[in-house]
Amino acid sequence: MKRFRFTSLVFVLACTSLASAQDTTATHSLTTAEMAAAEVIDEDGLRGHVRFLADDLLEGRGPGSRGDAITQLYLSTQFQTLGLSPAAGDGQWLQSVPLVGVNTNAPPTVTFRSGDENLTLKSVDDFMSTIGSPTESASVDDAELIFVGYGIQAPEYDWDDFKDADLRGKILVIMNNDPADDPELFEGSRRLYYGRWDYKYESAARQGAAGAIIIHTTPSAGYPWQVIQTSWAGEEFELRGVETPRMKLKAWSTDDAAKKIATLAGKDLDELRAAAESRDFRPVPLGVTLSIELTASVRQQDTANVIAVLPGSDPDRRDEHVVYMAHHDHLGMSAERDINGDNIYNGAIDNASGVAALLAMAKAYAQLEPRPARSIMFAAVAAEEQGLLGSRYFAADPPISAGKLAAVINMDGTNIIGRTHDVNVIGMGKSSLDAHVQAIAKAQGRIVTPDHFPDRGYYYRSDQFSLAKIGVPGVYLHSGIQVIGKPDGWGKEQLDQWVEKIYHQPSDEYLEDWDLTGAIDDTRLLFHVGRRVADAAEMPAWTAGDEFEAARQKAIAENP
Structure with missing residues (x-):
């Protein structure tokens, strides 16, 4: 915090x-x-x-x-x-804004595996998942989870959470916000764009990840879990025709759920987070895998900006x-x-x-x-x-x-x-x-x-x-x-x-x-x-x- x-x-x-x-x-x-x-x-x-x-x-x-x-x-x-x-x-008066709408059908539960042990989380209560591109289906098969700290690459601060790790096809587990303990880094208490959830997903996609899970806490998000539940349910929109790197899965987990995933991996989430406050942090493979099937209804839909001038x-x-x-x-x-x-x-x-x-x-x-x-x-x-x-x-x-x-x-x-x-x-x-x-x-x-x-x-x-x-x-x-x-x-x-x-x-x-x-x-x-x-x-x-x-x-x- x-x-x-x-x-x-x-x-x-x-x-x-x-x-x-x-x-x-x-x-x-x-x-x-x-x-x-x-x-x-x-x-x-x-x-x-x-x-x-x-x-x-x-x-x-x-x-x-x-x-x-x-x-x-x-x-x-x-x-x-x-x-x-x-x-x-x-x-x-109207500047047409071309959109594509995606309404994800998430499974009622998601199961994480580590060896012979399983962890099942409830969708909505513990975990929110959406399809990462405007397609009618996407599947992730036994993708390994990698804890990547804040998921930030900021050369002006000599900061790189990825350290050239090969993250292609992985599921990245990412902390919300950006580092705050050093006032010389990331402007101290003032959150920058590096701390935003949209940057996290963009950053993960650039690594070729199959998906990303952002850990929600009320202090790091600035709002409670119920906002995630309402904002990430139903139809999601993006600008039509924009070509950017894509992932199969965009997800959020509650803090409690993330702690359970870390425990399944034999790790302590708070210790992982503490290590991520340093420039020396390197991605941590968790030895936990996730398989998930997502389907979605996709439609083209327009809205408009209304613009006038004096x-x-x-x-x-x-x-x-x-x-x-x-x-x-x-x-x-x-x-x-x-x-x-x-x-x-x-x-x-x-x-x-x-x-x-x-x-x-x-x-x-x-x-x-x-x-x-x-x-x-x-x-x-x-x-x-x-x-x-x-x-x-x-x-x-x-x-x-x-x-x-x-x-x-x-x-x-x-x-x-x-x-x-x-x-x-x-x-x-x-x-x-x-x-x-x-x-x-x-x-x-x-x-x-x-x-x-x-x-x-x-x-x-x-x-x-x-x-x-x-x-x-x-x-x-x-x-x-x-x-x-x-x-x-x-x-x-x-x-x-x-x-x-x-x-x-x-x-x-x-x-x-x-x-x-x-x-x-x-x-x-x-x-x-x-x-x-x-x-x-x-x-x-x-x-x-x-x-x-x-x-x-x-x-x-x-x-x-």
Whole structure:
């Protein structure tokens, strides 16, 4: 488990100073005109959009579903009503996102063998398995399990968990997260992309493995096992036609199940994990084999990003765009009902609330006079819950070249617990956009804080990450925790309970007792940040040496 260090605060202060130095245009006050424009963002508007998008009639907005189509129509007609222009290309509102859906039929149990001894685990309770490619069947026959630690190859940290071992045809057992004990490695308590489950599967596939089993723990994942059960059940989607290395099996195991597998191998899992914290770690053959037969139904299915634009007023800068982004999808419907008789994953907070904020800001911009110098793009993207697929497609085929995308401001969930003194920035210190956030926060009488949960890797779990990979700096907020009028610790307790009980569950439903005053503050802040970026003399820049700086330089060089 990663631990917070006081050195994180020193790092943030240093990066904050750098960001401020990069952009001296940020002022710490709001004009009367700015405040009047933001008044359009109000509680009725936010509630109305969430109520509709999270209603049972939309059936959880699963990709390619009837609810998905209704959502796309709702968004495009809202944009049209506001007087925005379609921006998906060829005068269209919708950027089609081609998907392939795979619904795995996993066996009720899986059995691991070591010599004459067997270990049988229950699917769903102990083990989640999905087919690793869009095919109707896959089989693994007596594949040996190899413990590979974190499964990371990071030359910049002189780290290689594989050490040239021949892992072809093996099942790799992988720890979630990335090393945390040394602040000089993998940025200490802050999880990087190396700690993400999608990196683990990609890394295993590059080794030619037959499959990979990621060991789930609540601290390493940032959420309980029930999220794995819901997120990895039913139909899974991927972008159609993308050629990448494949495995036959993608799987998760509970921590208890992984300990039992290690015991079957005559090993102690905690001792294996301790050894994996060192650069000297080498893959450990477990002498345990797995055979499994998987079948699946496969279908081609499309969804769409909904994209609109407000053209800029400056002829010299209107071809540069500030992008507001929020994902409009959720998990759809389950084949089985929960104990309350509910099988609809409404996704009210995740992410009907973020889309509501997007639409509220679109309304504010539509009424803004004078218009910003740069153009403002609104992108409601699809299939985020399936691995950021809509934003990945947007980034691969952007309506505007990457070098002309000034910034992305992403909304993935909003504050429902009331006004907060703090503005929580995910990825603070990464770009000059921090200066704008700090200026508006100060004008609101608030403070800016770095990620409250750096070990959860939130920066790499939402759509701004897709645009970061093509060089676009971004702003991404989470709800603050210093709730005004509440005792210390109350806000964090509410967020922890939400992750434990509501995240990716049918209980993520709209409630009238939400306190949206904090959501209004945050949405107005993002409105002001985007407007100032749109009017600034220079486009935002990554902090020198940031992991995405080179991509930005390349994108700008390709679009002089």
